[in-house]
Amino acid sequence: MDALEVGQGASGRNAGFIIDLPHNLDPTEPNAEVNTKVRDLNSFAIQRLKRIQEQQGLDVSWHKAGKYLAAHEEKHFSGLTDFVNTLEAIGEPYEILNEDMLAERLGTHYYKRAVYTSGNILVNPAALAISVASALPSNVTLLENTPVQAIDLTNKIIQTPKARLNADTIVLATNAFTEKFGVSNRITPIFTYASLTRQLNDNEMKNFKGIEQGIEPWGLTSVHPAGTTVRFTSDNRIFIRNTLNYQPHLSSPKTVLDKAKATHRKSYLARFPQLADVPFEYTWGGMICVTMNHEPVFKEHTSGIYVMAAMNGVGVAKGTYLGHYMAEYICGKESPELDFILTHSAPSWIPPDPLRSIGAYIRLSFEERMAKGDI
Numbered sequence: 380m381d382a383l384e385v386g387q388g389a390s391g392r393n394a395g396f397i398i399d400l401p402h403n404l405d406p407t408e409p410n411a412e413v414n415t416k417v418r419d420l421n422s423f424a425i426q427r428l429k430r431i432q433e434q435q436g437l438d439v440s441w442h443k444a445g446k447y448l449a450a451h452e453e454k455h456f457s458g459l460t461d462f463v464n465t466l467e468a469i470g471e472p473y474e475i476l477n478e479d480m481l482a483e484r485l486g487t488h489y490y491k492r493a494v495y496t497s498g499n500i501l502v503n504p505a506a507l508a509i510s511v512a513s514a515l516p517s518n519v520t521l522l523e524n525t526p527v528q529a530i531d532l533t534n535k536i537i538q539t540p541k542a543r544l545n546a547d548t549i550v551l552a553t554n555a556f557t558e559k560f561g562v563s564n565r566i567t568p569i570f571t572y573a574s575l576t577r578q579l580n581d582n583e584m585k586n587f588k589g590i591e592q593g594i595e596p597w598g599l600t601s602v603h604p605a606g607t608t609v610r611f612t613s614d615n616r617i618f619i620r621n622t623l624n625y626q627p628h629l630s631s632p633k634t635v636l637d638k639a640k641a642t643h644r645k646s647y648l649a650r651f652p653q654l655a656d657v658p659f660e661y662t663w664g665g666m667i668c669v670t671m672n673h674e675p676v677f678k679e680h681t682s683g684i685y686v687m688a689a690m691n692g693v694g695v696a697k698g699t700y701l702g703h704y705m706a707e708y709i710c711g712k713e714s715p716e717l718d719f720i721l722t723h724s725a726p727s728w729i730p731p732d733p734l735r736s737i738g739a740y741i742r743l744s745f746e747e748r749m750a751k752g753d754i
């Protein structure tokens with residue numbers, strides 16, 4: 380049951396990176412053994428999604444484009460070094476690129492240094508969500524546009540505007556919205572925003588530096604956690620994502636969206652001054668859900684009520700493998716992977732509101748100030 384239609388939620392409106400490696404936004408992994416396991420789980424998710432999109436035959440713009448973890452500000456180079464150390468420890472190959480090499484590949488001189496790894500997948504996220512939903516077996520009924528208004532956790536009764544449903548087992552996979560149901564108080568819902576240009580025309584493509592070499596679709600995330608994510612998509616558009624803000628009421632006013640759009644424009648012009656005339660065609664926001672220690676919620680809350688939430692901004696891969704192992708958990712199927720997930724899904728304590736709100740506001744403002752030119 381989903382309040383929206385498939386593809387309309389955050390899983391359809393994200394930046395479309397299916398990450399293969401432990402992510403800088405997701406530093407739950409304090410050691411090589413843990414990092415290796417997370418990498419293997421991400422690879423499992425990628426294989427699973429690849430199989431589904433191949434079977435279903437829908438075009439999801441699947442590209443094994445890899446990912447650039449990049450810095451504009453020299454003071455953030457140390458984050459790249461930390462990432463390289465992680466890669467060395469788990470035996471993952473990588474390339475370090477300087478400004479000129481990056482300009483050749485990305486069509487912008489903005490970035491001074493980056494680490495490139497090749498296993499990340501780029502997709503059209505809404506198409507991927509639709510593809511996954513189309514693969515549901517015939518014994519599954521999907522109810523879209525069906526908001527759950529309340530759940531009686533003791534008697535396992537679900538209330539929607541049109542019906543009351545009894546269930547033997549309920550799985551809450553509502554990420555940032557989970558706290559509405561009173562099953563987790565250690566999560567923080569955060570809004571982030573994205574803009575997408577119209578397609579570049581032939582002339583504009585000529586101005587796109589690097590095009591002589593035939594520029595390929597690429598995806599880049601910032602070494603700074605509050606920095607900007609950028610993509611050059613397979614249909615020749617530029618995607619920009621940045622701005623993080625805490626919205627405890629789980630909705631974001633238009634004024635904040637407009638402000639985010641202005642920030643996107645500034646980031647875009649700094650990177651692509653030669654494409655200054657290309658307007659954004661779309662701007663939107665969506666929710667991510669984070670925890671203090673970046674561990675997800677994955678648990679049986681009370682008998683028959685299961686919860687998975689707090690994908691910490693990397694839910695395409697993480698949500699895919701957690702969903703798979705949640706099903707195995709419910710069926711009582713044991714595995715080392717499930718044991719690993721269960722031992723690494725204990726979000727740390729956060730203070731209740733209003734302290735949570737104040738803390739989130741101060742932390743996000745601080746991070747955005749520190750990110751400087753990497754926004």
Ligand SMILES: Cc1cc2nc3c(=O)[nH]c(=O)nc-3n(C[C@H](O)[C@H](O)[C@H](O)COP(=O)(O)OP(=O)(O)OC[C@H]3O[C@@H](n4cnc5c(N)ncnc54)[C@H](O)[C@@H]3O)c2cc1C
Binds near residue numbers: 392556690
């Ligand atoms: C702009 C943006 C860019 C991002 N980029 C990336 C990226 O490149 N890679 C990546 O891995 N992650 C990215 N993320 C994060 C990613 O989108 C999330 O981690 C992921 O969507 C989490 O999946 P989910 O299914 O757990 O939650 P969601 O996608 O948020 O799904 C929760 C669902 O619950 C439904 N729901 C909520 N309340 C109710 C209710 N009461 N009744 C019925 N249904 C309800 C919602 O309608 C929604 O469809 C990004 C997020 C945003 C916003």
